[in-house]
Amino acid sequence: MKRHEAREKALQTLFQLEGTELTIAExxxxxxxxxxxxxxxxxxxxxxxxxxxxxxxxxxxxxxWSLERLPKIERTILRMAVFELNYMEDAPSRVVMNEAIELSKTFGDEQSSRFVNGVLSKVTNESQN
Structure with missing residues (x-):
C-alpha cells in the first residue's frame, strides 16, 4: 500500500474513532x-x-478557533499530520504538509486546505525554531 492510500485509510479510521465507543482494533x-x-x-x-x-x-x-469547534475532518487531518511531523522521522515536513493539504481538498470543504496549510505552517515553523 502506498503511503498516500495509508494516510487516507488512517484518516477514515481516526475519524470513526472520535466520539464513538469503537476500539482501535474495531x-x-x-x-x-x-x-x-x-x-x-x-x-x-x-x-x-x-x-x-x-x-x-x-x-x-x-x-x-477552538479545537472543539473545528470540523471533525479538519481536526482529524491536523492531528494526524502533527503526529507524523513530531513522532515519525522518515517523512520530510513538506511531504507531510502536502499530504494533509491534499486530504483536506479531498475530504474537507473549499476552505479546508488553506486552513490546514496555515495551521501546519505555524506548527512546522515552531519546531524549526
Missing part, C-alpha cells in the same frame, strides 16, 4: 478488513495514543 477492522500495513497502523495508533499532547500543540496555533 475501527481498523472496519477500514482494513484483512489487510495490514505497518505505516498505516503506526499512524493510527500513534495519533490516537498521543492525541492529548497533539491537541495541546494544536491549540497554541489556532487563531479565533
Amino acid at each position: 475501527a481498523i477492522g472496519h477500514v482494513m478488513e484483512d489487510e495490514t500495513d505497518h505505516f498505516y497502523e503506526s499512524l493510527v495508533k500513534g495519533t490516537h495514543s498521543n492525541m492529548e499532547a497533539i491537541d495541546e500543540q494544536l491549540k497554541g496555533h489556532l487563531e479565533k
Whole structure:
C-alpha cells in the first residue's frame, strides 16, 4: 500500500474513532478488513495514543478557533499530520504538509486546505525554531 492510500485509510479510521465507543482494533477492522500495513497502523495508533499532547500543540496555533469547534475532518487531518511531523522521522515536513493539504481538498470543504496549510505552517515553523 502506498503511503498516500495509508494516510487516507488512517484518516477514515481516526475519524470513526472520535466520539464513538469503537476500539482501535474495531475501527481498523472496519477500514482494513484483512489487510495490514505497518505505516498505516503506526499512524493510527500513534495519533490516537498521543492525541492529548497533539491537541495541546494544536491549540497554541489556532487563531479565533477552538479545537472543539473545528470540523471533525479538519481536526482529524491536523492531528494526524502533527503526529507524523513530531513522532515519525522518515517523512520530510513538506511531504507531510502536502499530504494533509491534499486530504483536506479531498475530504474537507473549499476552505479546508488553506486552513490546514496555515495551521501546519505555524506548527512546522515552531519546531524549526
